[in-house]
Amino acid sequence: MTTTTPAVASIGKVAKKNVWLSRSLILPALTFGIVMTQIPFLVTIYFSLLNWNLLKPGEIGFAWFKNYISVFTTGDLVPSIIATVGITASAVILSLLFGLLFAILLDRNFRGQALARTLVITPFLIMPAAASLIWKYSMFDTSIGIINWVTTSLGLPSIAWSTDLPLATVIIVLTWQFTPFFMLILLAGLQSQSREVIEAASVDGAGALRTFQWMTLPHLRQYIEISVLLGSIMLLQVFDPVAIMTKGTGGTKTLAYLLYERAFIGLDVGQAAAYGVVTVVLTLIVATIALKTLFKVFMAGGNR
Amino acid sequence: MKKAKASLITTFTWVLVFLFFFPVGWMFLNSFKSENDASSIVPKLFFNIDTSGFQRLMDRGMISYLEHSLASSVTSTLLVIALAVPAAYALSIRPIKNVQDALSFFISTRFMPAAASILPLYMIFKTLHVLDNVGALTLVYAAMNLPIAVWMMRSFFSEVPLEIVEAAQIDGANFRTELTRVVLPIVLPGIAAVALICFIFSWNEYFLATLLTSNNAKTTPPFLASFVDGRGLFLSVLSAASTVAALPVIIAGWIAQKQLVRGLAMGAVK
Numbered sequence: 082m083t084t085t086t087p088a089v090a091s092i093g094k095v096a097k098k099n100v101w102l103s104r105s106l107i108l109p110a111l112t113f114g115i116v117m118t119q120i121p122f123l124v125t126i127y128f129s130l131l132n133w134n135l136l137k138p139g140e141i142g143f144a145w146f147k148n149y150i151s152v153f154t155t156g157d158l159v160p161s162i163i164a165t166v167g168i169t170a171s172a173v174i175l176s177l178l179f180g181l182l183f184a185i186l187l188d189r190n191f192r193g194q195a196l197a198r199t200l201v202i203t204p205f206l207i208m209p210a211a212a213s214l215i216w217k218y219s220m221f222d223t224s225i226g227i228i229n230w231v232t233t234s235l236g237l238p239s240i241a242w243s244t245d246l247p248l249a250t251v252i253i254v255l256t257w258q259f260t261p262f263f264m265l266i267l268l269a270g271l272q273s274q275s276r277e278v279i280e281a282a283s284v285d286g287a288g289a290l291r292t293f294q295w296m297t298l299p300h301l302r303q304y305i306e307i308s309v310l311l312g313s314i315m316l317l318q319v320f321d322p323v324a325i326m327t328k329g330t331g332g333t334k335t336l337a338y339l340l341y342e343r344a345f346i347g348l349d350v351g352q353a354a355a356y357g358v359v360t361v362v363l364t365l366i367v368a369t370i371a372l373k374t375l376f377k378v379f380m381a382g383g384n385r
Numbered sequence: 386m387k388k389a390k391a392s393l394i395t396t397f398t399w400v401l402v403f404l405f406f407f408p409v410g411w412m413f414l415n416s417f418k419s420e421n422d423a424s425s426i427v428p429k430l431f432f433n434i435d436t437s438g439f440q441r442l443m444d445r446g447m448i449s450y451l452e453h454s455l456a457s458s459v460t461s462t463l464l465v466i467a468l469a470v471p472a473a474y475a476l477s478i479r480p481i482k483n484v485q486d487a488l489s490f491f492i493s494t495r496f497m498p499a500a501a502s503i504l505p506l507y508m509i510f511k512t513l514h515v516l517d518n519v520g521a522l523t524l525v526y527a528a529m530n531l532p533i534a535v536w537m538m539r540s541f542f543s544e545v546p547l548e549i550v551e552a553a554q555i556d557g558a559n560f561r562t563e564l565t566r567v568v569l570p571i572v573l574p575g576i577a578a579v580a581l582i583c584f585i586f587s588w589n590e591y592f593l594a595t596l597l598t599s600n601n602a603k604t605t606p607p608f609l610a611s612f613v614d615g616r617g618l619f620l621s622v623l624s625a626a627s628t629v630a631a632l633p634v635i636i637a638g639w640i641a642q643k644q645l646v647r648g649l650a651m652g653a654v655k
Contacts, residue, residue, distance in 0.1 A: 099479050099481070100481050102475070102479060102560065103475040103479040103480070103481050104475075104481075104483075106471040106472060106474055106475035106479075107471070107472045107475045107476065109468050109471065109472075110468040110469060110471070110472035110531060110535060111472070113468055113527070113528065113531065114528065114531055114532065117502070117506075117524065117525070117527075117528030118501070118502050118528055120505075121501070121502030121503075121504075121505040121506050121509075122501045122502050124504075124505035125501055125502060125504055125505055128504055128505065128508075182401075183401070183405075186394070186397070186398040186401070187398070189391075189394065189395075189398075191391075191395045191398070192395075193399075197398060197399065197402045198642070199639050199642065200402050200405070200406040201402055201405055201406070202638060202639075202642065202645070203406060203409050203635055203638075203639075204405070204406075204408075204409065205638075206585065206631070206634050206635045206637075206638040206639075207409060207627075207631040207634070207635060208588070208589045208605070208606055208609070208627070208630050208631045208634065209589055209591060209606075210589075210591045210605075210606035210607075210609045210610050210630075211412075211606075211609055211626075211627035211630050211631050212408075214609060214610070214612070214613065214623060214627060215408055215409075215411075215412045215623075215624070215627055216408060218613070218619075218620055218623060219408070219411055219412065219415060219423075219620055219624065220408055220411075224426060225423075225424045225425070225426060225620060227407075227411065227428055230426065230427065230428055257405070257408070260405070262649065265645070265646050265649050266649055268646070269646055269649075311649075317498065318498045318499060318500075318592075320591065320592040321591045321592070321606075324591075324592075324595070324610070325610055336498075336500065337498065337499070337500055337592065340500045340503075341592070341595075341596070344503075344504060344507075345596060350504060350508070353504060354504050356500070357500045357501055357503070357504060358501075360498055360500040360501070361498060361500065361501045364498050
């Protein structure tokens, strides 16, 4: 008993020292994060309570909840929420399906497999602003776009994509950009699966489809979850294709674009700040709910 | 029979891959066409190579926008790494309880859209006269990438066997030796992966760049977006600009594919 006490004491001392070391190591990152994102967010909340339009600099004053009332009553918010959630959900689901398809196809051994994978990841690497412009003008354009050349060659009518089908246009471009992201994560999942187990299953007479449903899919679950989580976070903040291709027309005015419009075209700081606060709250809610529902659907399908 | 089926699937794969890659390939081809060939209603697969699109980019001063992009992306990535390495070290090698809370805090800030903090930053930058300033943009990019960097890096650090760290401590290695001689060599590929991803996110970023820069610090994405003025034919020069803007990241991503996969999947799954 007596002999162990000093040892315990010195362990305690080392532990205490370690605690301080740990804290001081994380402090710079934490401080930077707080100064650059948390404090500004608090200031955004403060701004949202102000009556502040850059066009009327003399009239700054406390407005309390006036901005929030107008956010909820002018009728821009609900369509914008629908646009944001709709675009995010569609793009996540489509990217997940295409990503899974590519991951399964590229998990096989064939000549040029590495080249095929390299080509498939490219849309994720390309600058999103460039992707939106290229799709808008060289794919979707009514006179010089490839897609219309194909459809009119087949005798189908030409479509003015970004004006007639703005929502589909944005979702197609986002799906194209995010499919490689899902594919990369799912491919990593497929490749971490033990080959022997799969082979054993096929020796036991399990068909490819059953093996996939009962063994591969459950194994992939955590990879699917994480890709959906990260993909949703990135897609909820989507701005580029909306700003470049549709300018928020035709049900594509996402929250990010709405805020941009209010603040930097309308110059109404107070109201834009209120939209900012609402956006943060909604993002948290949507991310939580959407993810939970998605997983439930997925689990129900898998556990039939 | 089985062989036939396999080659059928391979053919199907290549058709899909071709269709999927087509917009990028077409952009590349268009950038070497004359404006008339690029805007031809019947797409031209064969054409005379014309590099005047690239020449016109230089005339419009694209070099300086590329420089701004490069400066803000590289500097912000270095800053993120400098902040994230010690944080990840603390989180995975010397974990203590309230440090774990710090991690969940970091992850939650990634949920926070840029919309949450952009207005005050804009006002502060305006007051300090650093709107349209590469340095200010760099700080914002570092803040944008820090949470995801800490998160990914933590998982790379947690691969370091704790026995090695403990052995080094027993041998009397001080903290600095332990970090530089024992831990860093193991996690270096991971750091490279995280750096690549941060670089890509900054280089490609458009929303914040549009808001915070106008002329002196404008980066490549807003330059591209302002490119189309609707007068005359522009597809060749637009394709050339897009190719130049996208190429550094595409090549880096192709070369560092393994790191990229590790960064995305590893940082995520664990």
